[in-house]
Amino acid sequence: MCQKNDLPLSLKSDTFNALCSDFDQILRSTLNGMEETEQDVAEIAVKVKITLTPDSAPDFSVTGGQQTRSITKPKFDHSVSAVIQKKEKKTGTLSGNYELVWDRETCQYVMRPIDNGQTSLFDKDKPSDGDAAAPAGLPAAQASLPPAGEVIDADYQVVGEEEPKKQVTQDAFDWLRQFAGQSMKVMEAMGNYTVRTEGNKVVLSSAANPGAVFYCPAEKLKPHVGHEVVCTAYGDEGNPVNISVECIECNETLFSMDAPAEPEDGEDDPYPYQEPDEEGEEA
Numbered sequence: 001m002c003q004k005n006d007l008p009l010s011l012k013s014d015t016f017n018a019l020c021s022d023f024d025q026i027l028r029s030t031l032n033g034m035e036e037t038e039q040d041v042a043e044i045a046v047k048v049k050i051t052l053t054p055d056s057a058p059d060f061s062v063t064g065g066q067q068t069r070s071i072t073k074p075k076f077d078h079s080v081s082a083v084i085q086k087k088e089k090k091t092g093t094l095s096g097n098y099e100l101v102w103d104r105e106t107c108q109y110v111m112r113p114i115d116n117g118q119t120s121l122f123d124k125d126k127p128s129d130g131d132a133a134a135p136a137g138l139p140a141a142q143a144s145l146p147p148a149g150e151v152i153d154a155d156y157q158v159v160g161e162e163e164p165k166k167q168v169t170q171d172a173f174d175w176l177r178q179f180a181g182q183s184m185k186v187m188e189a190m191g192n193y194t195v196r197t198e199g200n201k202v203v204l205s206s207a208a209n210p211g212a213v214f215y216c217p218a219e220k221l222k223p224h225v226g227h228e229v230v231c232t233a234y235g236d237e238g239n240p241v242n243i244s245v246e247c248i249e250c251n252e253t254l255f256s257m258d259a260p261a262e263p264e265d266g267e268d269d270p271y272p273y274q275e276p277d278e279e280g281e282e283a
Helices: 017-037 170-177 218-224
Strands: 042-058 068-084 098-103 108-113 183-189 192-197 202-205 228-236 239-247 252-258
Touching (some): 017 042, 017 068, 068 228, 170 252, 218 252
Antiparallel strands (some): 098 108, 183 192, 183 228, 192 202, 228 239, 239 252
16 A cells, blocks of 8 residues: 555656756756757766665564664666767878978978979079989989078878877777676776776777777866766667767767777688787787
């Protein structure tokens, strides 16, 4: 029989008002963030952890003396997190109708416009045969650099620094995939930083060799020590195309791995994957 102070365990009741309120707040914040950053993909994760603890309570149905009865105390912990997927990349190229030559006056290599046979007011006399020769394999300098103030047309773009591209194998991708949806923490010990699961499994480490698949620089992990981190898979549920480790509190991607291209028939894996050990290094 339902009593006056009972709390029905249903989202339709008032029992989980706090959970619903947190969800509404995260939903509003996520939608605002998507509009501000012009992103069209986001994910909201709702987790409820249920803990049942055996206990005892007075049994007033038994007359005479104080009697107890066995009960089970429930506890519900919830968390609502959102991730807005945003990736940025910069590339660039410096090229044009230029040749690489050694300039004797500046004692350095320069990119010089390729001589097309036309002359200008700024041309200087060509060096005599007695001048010092340029390094073997490179053409000798035929003119000095243009006077200060002269504008040279060149195809130039700013090149953003990128981390060296690592060889990702299917084994490595599948190993990281097993943590999809799990909460993690960034931890520090003796100057080394790791991302660990709730079961203390090392996923990323700054102590690993920089060439290792699951190496993550210390400067990237340090600002997130103690923060809640989640591993998220993107794409079809059974065939994700990307797995990322993201800080929920900072809305920042700490590590991202794209699914490797399927190898051709008969092609062996040149970089066999090895799971990181508990010290955060690859064996």
